[in-house]
Amino acid sequence: MSTFTATDQPPAPTAPAARRKRRVPYWLLLPGILWLLVFFAAPLVYQASTSVQTGSLEDGFRVTWHFATYWDALSEYYPQFLRSVAYGATATALCLVLGYPLAYLIAFRAGRWCNLLMVLVIAPFFTSFLIRTLAWKTILSDGGPVVSTLGSLHILGLTDALGVTEGHRVLATPLSVVCGLTYNFLPFMILPLYTSLERIDGRLHEAARDLYARPLTVFRKVTFPLSMPGVVAGTLLTFIPATGDYINAELLGSTDQKMIGNVIQSQFLRVLDYPTAAALSFILMAAILVMVTVYIRKSGTEDVV
Amino acid sequence: MTATATTRGSGTDVRLTGISKTYGAFTAVHPLDLSVPAGSFFALLGASGCGKTTTLRMIAGLEEPTTGTVELAGKNVTALPPYKRPVNTVFQSYALFPHLDIYENVAFGLRRRGVKSVKKQVEEMLELVQLGDLARRRPQQLSGGQQQRVAVARALINHPDVLLLDEPLGALDLKLRRQMQLELKRIQTEVGITFIHVTHDQEEAMTMADTVAVMNAGRVEQLGAPADLYETPRTTFVANFLGTSNLITADVLGTAGDAILLRAGDTKLGLPATRCTAPARTGEKLLIGIRPEKITLTHADDAGTIADGRNRVTGRIAQSSFTGVSTQYLVDSSVATGLSVYEQNIERDTRLVPGAEVVLHWNPGHSFGLDAAQNVEAGTDVEAEGAG
Amino acid sequence: MNPLTRAARVLRRNLVVIAGLGTLGFLLLPNVIVTVFSFNKPNGRFNYEWQRFSTDAWTDPCGVADLCGSLSLSLRIALWATVGSTVLGTMIAFALARYRFRARSSVSTLIFLPMAMPEVVMAASLATLFLNTGVSFGFWTILIAHITFCLSFVVTAVKARVMSMDPRLEQAAQDLYATPLQTFRKVTLPIAAPGIAAGALLSFALSFDDFIITNFNSGSTVTFPMYVWGSAQRGTPVQINVIGTAMFAIAVLCVLVAQLAGRRRKRS
Secondary structure, three states, X not given: OOOOOOOOOOOOOOXXXXXXXXXXXXXXXXXXXXXXXXXXXXXXXXXXXXXXXXXXXXXXXXXXXXXXXXHHHHHHHHHHHHHHHHHHHHHHHHHHHHHHHHHHHHHHHOHHHXXXXXXXXXXXXXXXXXXXXXXXXXXHOOOOHHHHXXXXXXXXXXXXXXOOOEOOEOOOOHHHHHHHHHHHXXXXXXXXXXXXXXXXXHHXXXXXXXXXXXXXXXXXXXXXXXXXXXXXXXXXXXXXXXXXXXXXXXXXXXXXXXXXXXHHHHHHHHHOOHHHHHHHHHHHHHHHHHHHHHHHHHHOOOOOO | OHHHHOOOOOOOOEEEEEEEEEEOOEEXXXXXXXXXXXXXXXXXXXXXXXXXXXXXXXXXOOOOOOEEXXXXXXXXXXOOOHHHOOEEEEEOOEOOOOOOOHHHHHHHHHHHOOOOOOHHHHHHHHHHOOOHHHOOOOHHHOOHHHHHHXXXXXXXXXXXXXXXXXXXXXXXXXXXXXXXXXXXXXXXHHXXXXXXXXXXXXXXXXXXXXXXXXXXXXXXXXXXXXXXHHHOOOOHHHHHHOOOOEXXXXXXXEEEOXXXXXXXXXXXXXXXXXXXXXXXXXXXXXXXXXXXXXXXXXXXXXXXXXXXOOEEEXXXXXXXXXXXXXXXXXXXXXXXXXXXXXXXXXXXXXXXXXXOEEEEEEOHHHOEEEEOOOOOOOOOOOOOOOOO | OXXXXXXXXXXXHOXXXXXXXXXXXXXXXXXXXXXXXXXXXXXXXXXXXXXXXXXHHHHOOOOOOOHHHHHHHHHHHHHHHHHHHHHHHHHHHHHHHHOOOOOHHHHXXXXXXXXXXXXXXXXXHHHHXXXXXXXXXXXXXXXXXXXXXXXXHHHHHHHHHHHOOOHHHHHHHHHXXXXXXXXXXXXXXHHHHHHHXXXXXXXXHHXXXXXXXXXXXXXXXXXXXHHHHHXXXXXXXXXXXXXXXXXXXXXXXXXXXXXXXXXXXXXX
């Protein structure tokens, strides 16, 4: 009925259909990649060129390979740089501390309320974040609920001494800016945390408990390590925009809380010193890329994106 | 049943010529020739990674063969894309469209071929697989067995010349599996379409198929009716993969008429020459095989009662386990250790306990002979799980 | 057991619930303030301190100059940015998820970089391009900027969905006589649809609410966030709160209706 023997046949020639199929991804990529090259990559080149130009608005700018702009920018604005990193890191840490319990609650304890809680986390997005940030101005204002609560507890003097408040004020202090940053980027921490927590098999908790782990140990040895991808993604999604932000510093801070974003914005849009703005942008970008790369290496999860 | 009446006996033969598939340096399927007669239920049996699924996908057109041709009813279809081939597939884990309900899943193929009124056919087909009242459910709302029947209905409604089944029962539990095996066999007999069934379950292959091809490492080891494969395996792989075999290495003493005379240790054994696939040259070695259920176990004290002319091996029981229908013994003997013996639980000899001295004896006509140059262990420990 | 230790135990067991709800309160507090202050009648130009209850702003939401104009401009930009970024991003996502090709990792990097970069850097560099090439700022520069930064998010959302899709579904369609085009229309696209919808929704939200990139690339064109920003300097009309509250209410209502509909469909 049938036989099975080895036969030697040359491989079938590549059909034109197969060749056409191989070109499909390139056609799919073409428009989008072209767009990114023109409107994302090319601008960076223009900016690089701008950063080494000198000149004035009236006479125009010319490329003179004036790298000193970088040095000048850095030596003049390093306090803002350091402040940005410090604020960004503090806000990220606060987001993690505040966001983790909520993500955990939604993932494991909410039951049928899970969807409702999720909606409530996302819902604030639908009100413009500027409006919501302005609301913090009301909350933290001198006559607002926070200051009056602290006042009625008679601890404003204490908080002043600790440097949390200044002159019995909350608004226009580092506290108010960090609070605004934390608030604005908190959902970016909660969502990835929730995603990675939700993937954890509930039976792992039971297995850990069965193997004599106390609740806190279960968290330390099982839950938290398994949620690391979410922690890494969340901290990146929070730290990067928080460090480059200038809206919170502008609306909730004073001149003493200016961040590097404020400097870039004013150099570009008000002072019109384009080379300095470009140099500052590049320094910020490089600093963040370096920090992010080191962080991803350290955390050992290369596949966060 | 009317839905399928028109297709009765409309099966088509499938012929693979020199077909092979390589991925870079890895050869999934070595060049093989295979022909499946029209209307037969054909099984490709093998462990995971043996190339059986790749072979099936080349017939479906989902995989382009590296060499060779696929013919359906004498027509070369090698260059045809899957949607132009008159074959349909029941996929592993079914691949039911999650965004369509059962009705639309079943109607999918008809609609693609431009059939206008699908209602009657779909309803009849759903009746055939007994899912008429679930037509508007989504696949994920169905149980595994129901999903499986949808997958079969979705393929069969197109009256394909050949139905390909890729581990269609792999996701079901044992009981449902047995039930669906009979069901599929019934449908095949009813519609008369050629079925090619890929499975790693040797019992499933033997229950359902007319012809089984046992595949190993990208090659067909042996092909034939289930009983023939079981009775006279041609390789150690087939002997061990299909059921259990006791394989004993022996020296050829010579031939006597139709029988080959062998010696293992100081034990003389007989083997019909017709049941030996390897050349038997005096002085060389052969493997003599015997299935565990063909061996009779007699306590050494009763050795005198054993009829003459039977192959005998003496040994000691190492282990016994009671399985209900039978008792399974492992016996260590001078010719081989760990020989398997299955004894029907009709009249149990209470002396047959571990440690007892016994004689194993069987009709020489039940033995089979294999080439001794093969690995005796081949096919014993194969992981029989997952995709092939 | 004495009631105090029992209370302490309940508290300890539900610590995570209490902390989580506290965070939720922190997240929602500004929305409460925005809503309450939409009924305020401030004395000066700024709506930061509570004076007295009034529904004036609610009865006349467009009563301040340019407010509703900026709102409709933002909606138009968000709509077109969504269309543009969803089309381009979906194509890239399919290429990345479904095909092996050279330069695949470079493409992934190019997609990732815009998300890994502070917005202000992207904003300034894009504005540099427009300044250098003499493009005048306005509707088009805003739209281009928005499509550029939404693109990566669409790619990420759609790619995740397409990657998690069982390739056997498309093979099954082909096996059932669907041509490649029909397979795409009848199987691939419907199954990828939730990912595409998520990407589109995200684009709309990001574009509608964007301030930083718009601030650098708008010239004198005023979108809704730009309007709010300006009002923080000039004086905040109560109408801003009205619009914020209305958007919040509409969005929550839409989500709830969608959820209820989904639940009913699941039940039937």
